[in-house]
Amino acid sequence: MNVSFYVLTENKAQDFLGFVCQLTQTxxxxxxxxxxxxxxxxxxxxxxxxxxxxQEATSFIPHQCLLDSNIEGTDINVVHTDINYKVLAPVLLSPYMPANFKGMVLNTTIHPVNTFISATINAQPTRVLxxxxxxxxxxxxxxxxxxxxQKLGYELTHFNV
Incomplete structure (x- = not known):
């Protein structure tokens, strides 16, 4: 797995939400x-x-919030798709890692992403930001x-932004 660290300048940190939106769109x-x-x-x-x-005057970033702690660990296909398993939104906002999640993770918590993954969740992030x-x-x-x-052997990169 590739983990990219974005080291923010003072200006980017002051516009943290703007940077998160920009990075999400990118x-x-x-x-x-x-x-x-x-x-x-x-x-x-x-x-x-x-x-x-x-985010932009002429568009928005489609997303879905997973807030209910009672569904923590619920299969991503249940909460992220309709009954035909069609993806509802490309971006999820959540305080936990949904089961079977496969995709990129933008981590705003103080914990490494691997602390959110257990054998029962079976998530496999492809990249962490x-x-x-x-x-x-x-x-x-x-x-x-x-x-x-580093201990897990992930590929690490960093960017000064």
Whole structure:
């Protein structure tokens, strides 16, 4: 699995929502895979939900929020598709990893993505996007994630943005 770390400048960190929306659109443009945005902050989830609807004046980024903790671990095909298994939205916002998820993950939590995956969930992310803000706490969390992914043998890249 490839893990990309995006080290944000102060300007990008100040417009965090804008950068997340921009990165989401870029990921969708470059891939036909679904994108899961892991968010464990309810306020950030609600704000990002609104921001994705108005990212550009003439368009929006279609997405679906998985908020009900009672469906945690539910098969992605149940929550992400209609009865004919047609994909409803290419982007999911969720505080957990849905079962059988296969696609990209944009991680906004302090935990490495592998901590959200268990044998019962059977998720297989293809790529992880990690955001590192320019503050001491975020940098320390980023180092922890980097070491965690490195131990698992993942391919690691970083971009200064």
């Amino acid at each position: 990921a969708l443009n470059k891939s036909n895979q679904s994108l899961l945005i892991l968010i464990d902050d309810d306020e950030l989830l609600a704000t990002l939900d609104k921001a994705l609807w108005v 990690e955001l590192i803000k320019p503050d001491a706490t975020s940098v320390q969390e980023g180092r922890h994630k980097y070491k965690s992914y």
